[in-house]
Structures are given as C-alpha cells and as structure tokens.
Amino acid sequence: MVRSLPLERLATDSEGTRESELVLRARKGDGQAFSELVAPYVGLMYRIAARASRSAALAEDAVQETLEIVHRGLGRYEPGTSFKAFVAAIAVRRARTLFRAEVRRSRRELSAPVGEAPVTPAEWLAAEETANRIRTALAALPEKRRQVALLRLDAGLGYAEIAAAVGTTEGSARVLVHHALKELSDQLKDLVAGVRDEAKTSAKGAGT
C-alpha cells in the first residue's frame, strides 16, 4: 500500500492542466488516457529501476509494477500537483526492493548488463563499472538518503517536489540531499574528481 502524498500545488501551467484532465479520464477507466499520462515518465521510471538493478528484465518488471501502483494510486493523487513527483516517489520506493535484491545477487553472480549496449567495448566497460559503483554506493546509503539522491539526480526533482514525495519539509529535503551527496562523494571520490576535471577542461576549451 502506497501512502497518500501531500504534494504541493506545483504544476499550474497548461501541462499540469492537461495532466489533470488525463488523470480524471484515467480514473474512469480510459486506458488511452492513462497511457498518455505515464508515457513521459516511463524513461524516468526505467532509469530509477535500472539504477537499482543490473538486470534489464528486472528493471522492466519493476517499471510494470510501478505503473500498476501508479494506476491504483490515482485515486489519491491530487490533480494540480506535480504528477512527476508522484510517479518518482513510487518509483524510488519500488527501487528499494531492487537494491536489496541486487546486493544479495551481486554476492553470488555476475549478470547481464542493463539497457542498450554502448558504442564500443571500452565505453561499455567504463559505463558498466561506473554504474556498478554508483549502485553499490547508493545501496549503502540509508533508505531516505538514497531516495532523495535518486529523486534529485535521476528524477531531476526540485527540493519542494522531493519534500512532498518523501513527506518532509523543503529544508529537511535540502539537508537530506546534502548528506546523501557527501556520503556518495566519500565512496566515489575518484569518479567525481574525474568528472570535475573533465568539466573544467571543457570549460577552458570553450573559453579559449
């Protein structure tokens, strides 16, 4: 059972109005409306699920389950609020199970990589190694910090949306994100340093 999310009224533009209409139609059993409603967020759900699991099949299953939970939870969604935050909150909760299963499975076996294959074998190896290290670091975080990290970095939510999704204040959401990033930095120092160096180099190149 998914608890009710006290989402703030964030979506006030035409996109939010369109979503509200789709929600109302989907509640009445309009399959096309529900499909249109969730289509923009399938990639987001898959990204979060794939972050938690190395198996493409498990990630797809998780997205299907997330869709079912979203559909069942439409009755408690408040039209006019951020539907993206609503979906992302369900996806990160579903990812919790995947993280647990992945930790258990990684001790036993190596599995097939998730998603589409990168261009070259070298890129494939690098991406796979990075994804595995991030996955391991996320799995080691406390549950709430892991949730806010996923909501911030994978779902791209703002602090107000994160606060609504995890049921806390915006200030607490900021603190949670700060602590989550600090813990991730401690575990992924070399990766973060490499990305920073690249960013500085590209900035210099753009400046000259």
Next chain:
Amino acid sequence: MSDRDDRSERERAFSLLFDRSANAPSEETRERLGKHAAALGKRSVTPLRYTWVPALAAAAALAYLVIPGRHPAVRTADSAVTSASRPPIAEVPNVAPPEAPPSEAPEAEDPVASVLGGDPADLEPFDLGPLMGSPSPHRDDGNVAGRRGINDVTTVTNRQVERKTP
C-alpha cells in the same frame, strides 16, 4: 526548476556522473511498457472513499471488541472471550469482597410461572362482562342466584327413578 540552477559544484558533478551511467529503455521496451500501461488503464480505479471507509469501519469494530469496559461483557458458558475483555481482579484495587450469599437464596422465579400464577383478573384482562351489564364471574356480588341454581341441580340416578315410579 528554479532550485536546480543553484547547484553546488559537487552536485553538478554528480548529475553528470548519473546522466552518463543512466540507462534508457529501448524502443521495444518502451512499446511493451506503453501497451502494459494502456491495458492497466482500462481497469477502473477504486475511489479513495471505497478504500478508507471499510477500513475505518473495521478499525472501529476492532476497537469496540478490544477495548475493555466500553461495552458489557458477553456472558457465555466458557467465558474465554469475556475473560479477555474483563479486567483482572488483581488489577482493580479497593474493590470490596463480594457479599456472602444468603443462606436461603430465593428461588429463581420462572417467568412462565409468574405469568400463569398471577391474579386471575390478569389472565382475563379483556373480560367485558361487567361493562356489558353482566356481573363478573370472579366477584361475589354477581349472579349469585344463577350460580346457586346451577349448583342446586342434583343428579338423579336410575335407581331413584325406579323407586319413584309406582
């Protein structure tokens, strides 16, 4: 998103790292998930009130049964259920001991006997005789002569008849 712009350098680095290592669903996967969503959407969504109203009713019923002292205990022969809802004696201080039973306990009154053994007038509450002008059969002042006449009738045996006959 407004607060996405004021990211720290560390957060920007992490965003880049997460974006690079993110996985997107293939077109086939998207198609399958889209079909799944369309199939899901055809089911009707249960309104929220249909979820919490039965849950609230169940919780209220449970609370009624569990909380002691809120309702009279149900007395049964084997009071396994009532003993749970009745507070134990040890937990109730300053409770006077029960009075000794009387030496001659009054007999339990049978409700049927109490009804049948009452005043005869109670058995015939709708005797309209006095109202209709005839005396009540249960009172001495009524139709004494009539009842005497009935009582004075004596039976004559066949032998007496034979003696009287010449």
